[in-house]
Amino acid sequence: MTALRLGTRKSLMAMTQSQLVADELTRRTGRAVELVGVTTEGDVSKALLAQMGGTGVFVSALRDRLLSGEVDFAVHSLKDLPTGAAEGIALAATPVRDDPRDALCGPAKLADLPRGARVGTGSPRRVAQLKALRPDLEVVPIRGNADTRLRKVTDGELDAVVLAYAGLGRIGRRDEVSEVFEADQMLPAPGQGALALECRADRADLLELLGTVDDSATRAAVTAERTVLAVLEAGCSAPVGAYAAEVEQKLHLTAAVVAYDGSRQIRLSASGHPGQAERIGRDLAAELLARGADQLMGERH
Numbered sequence: 001m002t003a004l005r006l007g008t009r010k011s012l013m014a015m016t017q018s019q020l021v022a023d024e025l026t027r028r029t030g031r032a033v034e035l036v037g038v039t040t041e042g043d044v045s046k047a048l049l050a051q052m053g054g055t056g057v058f059v060s061a062l063r064d065r066l067l068s069g070e071v072d073f074a075v076h077s078l079k080d081l082p083t084g085a086a087e088g089i090a091l092a093a094t095p096v097r098d099d100p101r102d103a104l105c106g107p108a109k110l111a112d113l114p115r116g117a118r119v120g121t122g123s124p125r126r127v128a129q130l131k132a133l134r135p136d137l138e139v140v141p142i143r144g145n146a147d148t149r150l151r152k153v154t155d156g157e158l159d160a161v162v163l164a165y166a167g168l169g170r171i172g173r174r175d176e177v178s179e180v181f182e183a184d185q186m187l188p189a190p191g192q193g194a195l196a197l198e199c200r201a202d203r204a205d206l207l208e209l210l211g212t213v214d215d216s217a218t219r220a221a222v223t224a225e226r227t228v229l230a231v232l233e234a235g236c237s238a239p240v241g242a243y244a245a246e247v248e249q250k251l252h253l254t255a256a257v258v259a260y261d262g263s264r265q266i267r268l269s270a271s272g273h274p275g276q277a278e279r280i281g282r283d284l285a286a287e288l289l290a291r292g293a294d295q296l297m298g299e300r301h
């Protein structure tokens with residue numbers, strides 16, 4: 001039988017996580033899987049990434065390859081997937097989630113950084129929560145892949161950077177982490193640490209095969225988190241965190257909207273049956289809006 005073609009971005013992080021998925025699929029189904037590296041607009045142009053606000057730039061090139069039949073399925077970081085459905089594309093599997101937390105990379109823990117230390121991150125969600133924890137910090141907007149960001153610390157341009165702990169593990173850079181933030185300090189981005197396998201919606205054979213690596217607890221958690229984001233009509237450029245996990249067959253969801261300067265936040269939790277993940281997310285988002293989330297997100301400065 002021919003090898004399945006797995007479409008992936010070409011970064012070290014993407015290639016590593018795609019290879020993990022490929023190996024697990026082969027282990028479970030006996031099918032060989034071959035990686036096909038695809039250059040996306042987000043990789044080519046930083047200006048374009050900024051202009052488009054990041055939403056979906058890494059994803060659309062891979063989806064084009066699915067629709068044209070050049071690849072059979074694609075592996076994305078779930079965090080990078082826009083919440084809206086894509087015509088003709090199905091979310092075939094969400095494998096067991098990796099660590100969802102954010103991590104500080106640098107020589108010291110957050111509390112031990114000097115007054116006014118320069119900390120790099122491009123994410124409004126991280127900026128706002130950093131400011132809430134340490135209002136004295138100078139938060140510096142940065143872009144680029146994890147390697148580029150980490151180099152700004154070793155070069156002395158920045159005192160520390162914040163990155164996803166899962167991604168740091170995938171590129172073998174966990175030894176640069178000084179502190180891993182708990183969700184009550186820094187609520188992760190919806191879908192952080194999880195992967196998404198997509199294929200064409202009309203490929204029933206593939207949906208079944210890829211379904212062998214799906215994890216229902218992960219699926220329920222990320223469904224709840226992403227529903228919050230969708231209802232708030234927020235993307236990765238909004239100061240919104242959401243994290244859900246199943247404990248003893250119950251899904252617990254926490255979501256927060258933080259003012260850009262970290263001065264205020266609205267944080268709520270809810271729980272329910274994992275089969276109701278979407279409703280749990282929708283109801284919590286409605287409650288956030290009722291308590292003024294819209295207004296907080298609207299205040300850019």
Ligand SMILES: NCc1[nH]cc(CCC(=O)O)c1CC(=O)O
Binds near residue numbers: 167
């Ligand atoms: N937006 C880039 C991106 N997409 C996924 C990850 C990390 C790995 C993950 O969350 O699965 C990262 C880098 C980061 O936020 O540090």
